[in-house]
Amino acid sequence: MLARRFQLHAVIGRGAGTTVYRASRVGGAGTVAVKVLDADTPPPGILARLRDEARITAALSDIPTFVRAEPPARLAGRWVVILELVPGNTAYSLLRHGPFPLAAAAELVGDVAAALAAAWDHPGPGGPIRLLHRDLKPGNLQVTPDGRVRILDLGIASAALPDRESGTGAIEIGTLGYLAPERRRGHSAPEGDVFALGVVLGVLVTAVFPTRTPSRPAAPDHALMALAAEMQAEAPADRPMMAEVARRARALAGDLPGPDLATWARKYVRDHEAVDARCGEVWSEDAWCTRLLARFRLPREPARG
Missing domain, CATH: 3.30.200.20 (Phosphorylase Kinase; domain 1)
Structure with a gap:
């Protein structure tokens, strides 16, 4: 071969x-x-x-x-x-243009939440897959030129697969600033992804990145930020489930001002x-391409812990 x-x-x-x-x-x-x-x-x-x-x-x-x-x-x-x-481009790189329009941010988060809710219940070889992404952040969400969103990097995801090799459920791992309080204590559950997606929603709407230590969200000034604050509740039981996040975010996308994600993407998203x-x-064995990276004029996202 x-x-x-x-x-x-x-x-x-x-x-x-x-x-x-x-x-x-x-x-x-x-x-x-x-x-x-x-x-x-x-x-x-x-x-x-x-x-x-x-x-x-x-x-x-x-x-x-x-x-x-x-x-x-x-x-x-x-x-x-x-x-x-x-x-397309990651949501992280697109923030160089400033905050996302409210309707576009709601649509993006609604689509991500819907995919994660579906993946949690998706049938697998040994039962529901029970996927937890565990590293949701703007850099792991790709927006295509036609306004679709794709979820990147399942490298530290948790899933109920019988042939899984790695085990990371009992340690703190992820990106500081997006980790739920219980994640910092080594506990992974769907509510942790809800928390991280709530931080992402706040970043998309404000273009303000989180610090390495989670802080309480500012008082919401509209319904979308109110949803982001609920998603970042201290107690996991006080956060909405992912399917509810999808339903509410998509409903808000139709009511909030600004262009939808597809319209906005046509203006700002480039094909790679x-x-x-x-x-x-x-x-080949004798040729390997290495270059220095150009730097984005954006705050660097915290590295995984």
Whole structure:
């Protein structure tokens, strides 16, 4: 069997210990995203999480909001993950234009909440999948040029799959500023994702990023911020369930001022905004594309804890 080869075009993202390239298959059709692990020999737990991410996305293949991922592979001496290439920009990068219009922010959060509610109850090989994302933030939500939202990065997600390899439920892991109080004590449940999505909603509406330590939301001045405040309630039992968040956010999207997400996206979203110069090299044993990243003029999101 011939080894797979990819033409690397540009760096389109960078995460904790990874660099993501836009690439095309040499001798094949279509473009993909190639996530490259920076470490030559990553810890076994990292590879286990990446294999779990591929299992989860395969189990959720009929919920199009989630981005597809292949299991990690060894190519050109490096560990990589081949991902579905989703056009558009992250909500994080789009905040350079200022706060989202209220209707667009409500629609985005409603769509994310609906996908997460569906994934919680989605049937799997051993029963409902019970997906918990556990790292919801603007940088993990992609807006396409036609105004759809896609959920990225299930690398630390929790799911009830019988062949799951990694276990992260008993430790604090995620992005500081978006972690619910109980998550900081090592407890993961759907209410933690509701809290994080409430922080995301506040960021979209205000363009103000959270500090590393969660703080009580400001007094709401309209119905959408009131929903965000409820989602960030101190006690998990006081937060709405994800399905209710979806219902309420979508209802508000039809009543709030401003363009809808599709109209706004046509103005601001670009089809893959490279954060680096074009690469133009074929990835093989002797050619590897590395560049310095251009910096966004945005506050840096807190790193995962």
